[in-house]
Amino acid sequence: MTIPLVPNLLRAHLAELADNDSRIDGRDRWQGRETQVEVGVLPRAEGSARVQMGDTIVFAGVKFQVMQPYPDRPNEGGLMCSAEVRPIAGRNWETGPPSPESIELGRVVDRGIRESGCIDVKSLCIIPGEKAWQVILDLFAISDDGNLFDAFALAGIAALRSAVVPAERFEVGDDAPLGVSKTPIMCSYHKVGGRFVYDACHREELGGDERIHITLGDNGNVHSLQKGLKGIFSTEEFDEIMGHALSRTSELRDLIN
Amino acid sequence: MGGYGDVQMIDDKGLRMDGRGPGDLREITIETGVVPVADGSCRMTWGTNEAIVAVYGPMEAHPRKIQRQDRAVLDVHYNMAPFSTTDRMRPGFNRRSREISKVTKDALESVVLLELYPRSKIRISIEIISAEAGTRCVGLTAASVALADAGIPMTDMVVSVASGKINDVVVCDLNKEEDNYGEADLPMGILPNSGDLVFLQMDGDLSQEEFKQAWNYNMEASNAVHKQMIEALKGDANQ
Numbered sequence: 001m002t003i004p005l006v007p008n009l010l011r012a013h014l015a016e017l018a019d020n021d022s023r024i025d026g027r028d029r030w031q032g033r034e035t036q037v038e039v040g041v042l043p044r045a046e047g048s049a050r051v052q053m054g055d056t057i058v059f060a061g062v063k064f065q066v067m068q069p070y071p072d073r074p075n076e077g078g079l080m081c082s083a084e085v086r087p088i089a090g091r092n093w094e095t096g097p098p099s100p101e102s103i104e105l106g107r108v109v110d111r112g113i114r115e116s117g118c119i120d121v122k123s124l125c126i127i128p129g130e131k132a133w134q135v136i137l138d139l140f141a142i143s144d145d146g147n148l149f150d151a152f153a154l155a156g157i158a159a160l161r162s163a164v165v166p167a168e169r170f171e172v173g174d175d176a177p178l179g180v181s182k183t184p185i186m187c188s189y190h191k192v193g194g195r196f197v198y199d200a201c202h203r204e205e206l207g208g209d210e211r212i213h214i215t216l217g218d219n220g221n222v223h224s225l226q227k228g229l230k231g232i233f234s235t236e237e238f239d240e241i242m243g244h245a246l247s248r249t250s251e252l253r254d255l256i257n
Numbered sequence: 258m259g260g261y262g263d264v265q266m267i268d269d270k271g272l273r274m275d276g277r278g279p280g281d282l283r284e285i286t287i288e289t290g291v292v293p294v295a296d297g298s299c300r301m302t303w304g305t306n307e308a309i310v311a312v313y314g315p316m317e318a319h320p321r322k323i324q325r326q327d328r329a330v331l332d333v334h335y336n337m338a339p340f341s342t343t344d345r346m347r348p349g350f351n352r353r354s355r356e357i358s359k360v361t362k363d364a365l366e367s368v369v370l371l372e373l374y375p376r377s378k379i380r381i382s383i384e385i386i387s388a389e390a391g392t393r394c395v396g397l398t399a400a401s402v403a404l405a406d407a408g409i410p411m412t413d414m415v416v417s418v419a420s421g422k423i424n425d426v427v428v429c430d431l432n433k434e435e436d437n438y439g440e441a442d443l444p445m446g447i448l449p450n451s452g453d454l455v456f457l458q459m460d461g462d463l464s465q466e467e468f469k470q471a472w473n474y475n476m477e478a479s480n481a482v483h484k485q486m487i488e489a490l491k492g493d494a495n496q
Contacts, residue, residue: 042341042387043305044341044342044343044387055294059386061340063339063344063345082339082348084338084348086334086382087313087334087380090295091294091313095334095350136339138345140338140384140386142291143292143293143294145294169343202294
């Protein structure tokens with residue numbers, strides 16, 4: 001990703017808006033953009049979802065491969081999660097080897113899903129020590145108007161929940177739904193104009209400071225956290241964010257359950 | 258071409274496995290404005306192919322060494338998403354996608370009025386979300402719709418279609434099985450208003466007569482696709 005110029009005018013404007021408790025696109029501080037989730041949208045994937053949050057659009061696709069289990073875990077399959085943000089998604093994204101930004105995106109989403117234990121890796125074993133399923137979740141951005149993290153996480157879990165293991169094609173049994181028992185959901189917050197806002201748009205990201213990502217499970221259990229970019233935050237600020245994440249994740253969970 | 262030859266793909270009534278006659282196209286849909294943050298965009302489905310194309314620019318060409326003092330340069334990226342194929346496609350450039358990016362750029366540079374934007378760059382990102390056969394044609398056609406959607410001046414749009422040969426019969430617009438087991442493939446990029454060409458590839462085995470027939474199928478098909486492209490762009494303008 002090319003380093004975008006951060007206009008001082010934009011930062012000043014965002015600070016002024018923050019003083020009046022408003023945002024650049026007119027939303028409330030804790031208000032998310034309209035969110036749509038569609039599943040089964042990719043004909044070649046075994047599970048798929050398209051998520052649109054305002055002008056941010058992403059796809060998630062699930063593919064399966066047969067792998068040899070790792071020697072120390074002969075009864076387990078694997079989950080791999082990768083995120084790609086190609087130049088189609090916005091003028092600051094470029095081709096080339098994966099940028100640190102897109103690697104961070106993929107890894108943070110991966111941790112939230114993996115650590116929630118929503119996929120029972122033992123159920124992915126076909127023949128112990130010889131064959132197991134590797135589940136590959138590919139996250140792909142089409143239009144980046146900010147907060148790709150939440151869009152990727154939501155599309156990722158929705159795609160996994162719609163996935164069918166293609167056992168017949170690999171001649172190892174009958175097709176069956178991939179068991180996904182839990183629904184981890186991510187909420188992201190950006191420091192904009194000196195205070196945290198939920199679901200930042202691209203201009204808020206551009207003129208903002210640090211960001212915090214929280215992934216919560218069905219019972220409000222915490223599965224992954226990440227602080228990104230330069231900035232300092234207090235325990236009080238974090239508590240406020242966590243309070244919002246608890247209610248917002250359950251709203252978003254209803255969208256895909 | 259696979260050229261296995263022993264797979265029967267045409268029945269005794271002359272119909273193909275998906276029920277089409279020899280000169281019929283698969284179903285096509287075209288939509289513009291699908292990437293809200295881009296300057297122009299297009300989503301095209303063609304059978305179960307799906308391409309999404311975004312156009313950014315004209316914008317500053319960097320690094321500076323790619324700048325041309327008298328014209329704009331096109332920066333074309335053709336890519337297949339990892340979930341676009343039956344077996345997962347490993348992310349990243351490969352020789353095939355580089356070649357298709359290059360011939361697509363060569364075709365589009367033949368119609369875009371580059372001299373209007375000296376020292377600048379127009380970026381065209383072609384992403385294949387779902388692949389069936391003929392993705393280079395879908396990508397090139399969708400790219401010219403996206404350029405029109407972005408308001409980039411062109412002498413004409415490019416319509417790209419392919420014809421080929423299966424079981425010794427020349428047919429238009431090969432699907433996946435026909436492409437895998439067929440005997441020839443002739444993709445062309447046609448300027449519908451003049452009938453001129455800006456893109457041409459071929460591989461396989463065609464007699465002079467078969468070649469002429471495939472060529473004519475492509476010319477006829479390009480007119481039908483062009484009508485749909487115009488409709489999609491007009492619909493967009495009416496909104």
